Amino acid sequence: MRAPGRPRFAGRRVTRWAVDTVGVLLALTAGTFALVLLARGDPAAILAATRAGRSATPEQVEAVRAELGLDAPALVRYARWLADAVTGDFGLSLRTNTPIGPEIADRMGVTLGLVGGSAVVALAVGLAVGIAGAVLGPGLPRGALRGGALLVTSLPVFWLSYLLVLVLALRLGLVPTSGMAGPATWVMPMAVLGLPAAGALSRVVAVTLREALDRPYVLAAQARGSGWISIVFRDGLPNAAGPILSLSGITVGSLLVGTVVVEQIFGWPGLGDYFVQAAAARDVPALQASALILGGGFILANRLADVLQVLIDPRSRRDGGVPTPWLRKGTA
Amino acid sequence: MTRTVLVALPLVVFAIAGLLAPVLAPVDPTAVDLAASLLPPSADHPLGTDQLGRDQLSRILYGAQISLAVTAAVLTISLTVGVITGTIAGYLGGRADRVISRVVDMAVSLPGMLVALAVIGVRGPGVVNLIIAMSLWAWAPYARIARARVAGLRGSPHLDALRLLGASPARVIGRHLLPPALAPCLVYASTDVGSIVLGVATLSFLGLGIPPPYAEWGQMLIEGRPYLASAWWLAYPPGIAITAVVFASNLLGERLAGDDERPSILRWVRPTARRRLADHVPTAAEGDVVLSVQDLSVGYPQRVVAEVSYEVRRGQVLAIVGESGSGKTTSVLAPFGLLDPSAVATGSATLGSGELMGLTPHERRLVNGRRVGVVFQDSLAVLNPLRTIGAHVDEAVRNAGRGGRRAATRRVTEELLRLVGLPDPAALARQFPHQLSGGMRQRVQIAIALAGEPELLVADEPTSALDVTVQAQLLDLLGRLRDELSMSMIVVSHDLAVVSRLADSVAVMYAGRIVESGPLTTVINDPGHPYTRGLLDAVPLPGAVPGTRFRTMPGRPGAGPDDSSGCAFAPRCPIAVTACTNDRPVLKVLTSAATHRSACSRGGA
Numbered sequence A: 001m002r003a004p005g006r007p008r009f010a011g012r013r014v015t016r017w018a019v020d021t022v023g024v025l026l027a028l029t030a031g032t033f034a035l036v037l038l039a040r041g042d043p044a045a046i047l048a049a050t051r052a053g054r055s056a057t058p059e060q061v062e063a064v065r066a067e068l069g070l071d072a073p074a075l076v077r078y079a080r081w082l083a084d085a086v087t088g089d090f091g092l093s094l095r096t097n098t099p100i101g102p103e104i105a106d107r108m109g110v111t112l113g114l115v116g117g118s119a120v121v122a123l124a125v126g127l128a129v130g131i132a133g134a135v136l137g138p139g140l141p142r143g144a145l146r147g148g149a150l151l152v153t154s155l156p157v158f159w160l161s162y163l164l165v166l167v168l169a170l171r172l173g174l175v176p177t178s179g180m181a182g183p184a185t186w187v188m189p190m191a192v193l194g195l196p197a198a199g200a201l202s203r204v205v206a207v208t209l210r211e212a213l214d215r216p217y218v219l220a221a222q223a224r225g226s227g228w229i230s231i232v233f234r235d236g237l238p239n240a241a242g243p244i245l246s247l248s249g250i251t252v253g254s255l256l257v258g259t260v261v262v263e264q265i266f267g268w269p270g271l272g273d274y275f276v277q278a279a280a281a282r283d284v285p286a287l288q289a290s291a292l293i294l295g296g297g298f299i300l301a302n303r304l305a306d307v308l309q310v311l312i313d314p315r316s317r318r319d320g321g322v323p324t325p326w327l328r329k330g331t332a
Numbered sequence B: 001m002t003r004t005v006l007v008a009l010p011l012v013v014f015a016i017a018g019l020l021a022p023v024l025a026p027v028d029p030t031a032v033d034l035a036a037s038l039l040p041p042s043a044d045h046p047l048g049t050d051q052l053g054r055d056q057l058s059r060i061l062y063g064a065q066i067s068l069a070v071t072a073a074v075l076t077i078s079l080t081v082g083v084i085t086g087t088i089a090g091y092l093g094g095r096a097d098r099v100i101s102r103v104v105d106m107a108v109s110l111p112g113m114l115v116a117l118a119v120i121g122v123r124g125p126g127v128v129n130l131i132i133a134m135s136l137w138a139w140a141p142y143a144r145i146a147r148a149r150v151a152g153l154r155g156s157p158h159l160d161a162l163r164l165l166g167a168s169p170a171r172v173i174g175r176h177l178l179p180p181a182l183a184p185c186l187v188y189a190s191t192d193v194g195s196i197v198l199g200v201a202t203l204s205f206l207g208l209g210i211p212p213p214y215a216e217w218g219q220m221l222i223e224g225r226p227y228l229a230s231a232w233w234l235a236y237p238p239g240i241a242i243t244a245v246v247f248a249s250n251l252l253g254e255r256l257a258g259d260d261e262r263p264s265i266l267r268w269v270r271p272t273a274r275r276r277l278a279d280h281v282p283t284a285a286e287g288d289v290v291l292s293v294q295d296l297s298v299g300y301p302q303r304v305v306a307e308v309s310y311e312v313r314r315g316q317v318l319a320i321v322g323e324s325g326s327g328k329t330t331s332v333l334a335p336f337g338l339l340d341p342s343a344v345a346t347g348s349a350t351l352g353s354g355e356l357m358g359l360t361p362h363e364r365r366l367v368n369g370r371r372v373g374v375v376f377q378d379s380l381a382v383l384n385p386l387r388t389i390g391a392h393v394d395e396a397v398r399n400a401g402r403g404g405r406r407a408a409t410r411r412v413t414e415e416l417l418r419l420v421g422l423p424d425p426a427a428l429a430r431q432f433p434h435q436l437s438g439g440m441r442q443r444v445q446i447a448i449a450l451a452g453e454p455e456l457l458v459a460d461e462p463t464s465a466l467d468v469t470v471q472a473q474l475l476d477l478l479g480r481l482r483d484e485l486s487m488s489m490i491v492v493s494h495d496l497a498v499v500s501r502l503a504d505s506v507a508v509m510y511a512g513r514i515v516e517s518g519p520l521t522t523v524i525n526d527p528g529h530p531y532t533r534g535l536l537d538a539v540p541l542p543g544a545v546p547g548t549r550f551r552t553m554p555g556r557p558g559a560g561p562d563d564s565s566g567c568a569f570a571p572r573c574p575i576a577v578t579a580c581t582n583d584r585p586v587l588k589v590l591t592s593a594a595t596h597r598s599a600c601s602r603g604g605a
């Protein structure tokens, strides 16, 4: 008997995945750097004005330009910027004249907490509704779940926030309208960010799970008297895990992007909020830094799901179907 | 179709409202009237007024106008850029295609919202910048769709002919590739409207989209925010407008994608009629019948099995024989609810004295796996690829109520595996289905079926797709189980030779009906139906009387039971007469034996 494990085939695909990912991230850095070339207005002039507190003299502007190294050719500046960025040095904010790196590090925790919390909401609700959608027969309950999922996916995040603020905070007084202090303030941001994602996730779970449940092994399980709960959790979900995992990655990525709006509304001092402030003030270095972090996180979340899918998908194995250890646990 | 139109209705309303805003709006949306600020809805202001006394309804309508204008501009740019890029990539192929596709892939994988925000962040807000930013977000999927379409067309002979005729590349692309590439892109665009409208509203809400004094929906919401608590009418209408457009667009996309909503196989067959036993005369020797199926019909809703009746006696093996598509598998799985959820089964099936048709899923679990075991044809597909052999058998043991702690259950499992003749059960239980040979998997299936010590074993083509030696071993195993455990069996096969080693009685099916049934020896030695004779002729059996010889049966197999009003076999029957196509022959007892019946109007000819 062959020892179960991850054979070379999967290994090669993981290597290719890693190379690809680095490529996409490099492209992201190039795109992000290019923002400075697109920018309207002279960054040196803006920073000089920020420092001087008023319009700067041409000498001051030139001094700042030399300090920022803005005279060099674009390619050299890109190389310098990238080298600094890798070490977490994103330069000075044009708006506040303070280093961007520490500010981003400070705000990262808030955003990660928000994304993590809403990811739990999205996955729990999305899976539950999706399973119901796959198992229920045609009829009112399934139609309602399906319509509800589609509706909640179509709700603009900012309007959903309004509705929740109106009902939960203003009418019922259950939670504060905004801010970030104590568990009660987490309810609305997590719901607002997580529920639309749950709606999208539930649709995919329903479709892929139904497909996995249409295979002959389900008929065989019914023939040996297994109940639907066992069939869904032992046969259906493991075999639908690939697409569901992949979409979960996309979901986490979209939650990260969603923080841009939600942090604004609820006044959370996270990365999304920083990004919007930078965009509003045309603070190019800060914009670049936050775009790089959020965009990189988005890409990684998406691609991480892909590689996990390679690892659990039996078709990606040369010997055609030894599951990873975590999948075997509980089923063996 | 009408439902698709209905689904798209909000989009149509959106377009009309946007186009006709100046006509429809009661007043100027920018007309400030501080004396009339924050008025609730009234006859003068159907949707109330905002903090500056501007008419909400007019602002909503003008909001549709600006949203529509931006969406149209973004779609035009994205479609043009995307379709042209994709078409060129698909047309050129080779390295150019790879490079362009790579860029498109990257653009698709970027978060659109961030791209748009970043571009606006460096260029500043404004309608033009908004359109540029949104187009940067939206173009890539069109390029991907167009490329796929054109790449599919590239190899077509039609295109080769055009090139040979000297058509220039520009002409080929413009006349023959762009139009087909555009079609799927337009379909996608109709579902993209929602995300663009939502994007515009979100950016405006963040103060980075459409600037005041334009009345944009997202803009209206952010302006109304401080008055949320007191003036509810500021919060609802713009949100409802956005949601309606986005929802309709999403729903349209789902419909166009043809996401069919058939339920999963998990749903159990719900028969429409519980029983139709009244006109049926019970046969003799009831006591010793294990399973009795009467007048079973199965339809989707077109019938594939019609009025099938059969019986299995204790310790005996019934063989059901027929070509693929003759309904034999359906006939034996229907009593146990093992059919597609859309199937409708009528008739009656009694196991012991209990009716099987119309059982609830819970009641089924007391039958399946306990009193009846099933062995399916395709042993690889019916085992879950992600679970070990042991996990499968353990589950069957637990379902049958014979399990205990994990180790105790596994001991029963190993015993079962040994019973079906598998060596080293402990090691085998840790293997995965794909690591076993077809014959071993078939034995595993039998072990699973035996876990509940059932009265009846149903085996659907248990030996097809296996080589002859393995076939013989498996048949020996089934024979041994019948003798040692005095188990009743139904064996379904297309091969009369296979089942003749095992069966006590046989039922021959053709086009969804039983055309002949009786004790095996009688049927083999004295077949009553021309089809049976043909089958016997196709497989020479020791001691069989050769009938009229037709080596390959002519005609179309696999017709449905209701496809003709006469005998379904008539087109292929060597002795058919005109009368055969008019009246359907019924099963009649033949003179030779009381249990031997045949459905041929020409009797035992």
Ligand code: SF4
Pocket (backbone or CB within 6 Å): B529, B530, B531, B567, B568, B569, B570, B571, B573, B574, B575, B576, B577, B580, B585, B599, B600, B601, B602
């Ligand atoms: S009824 Fe006629 S067509 Fe049908 S089998 Fe008999 S002889 Fe042939």
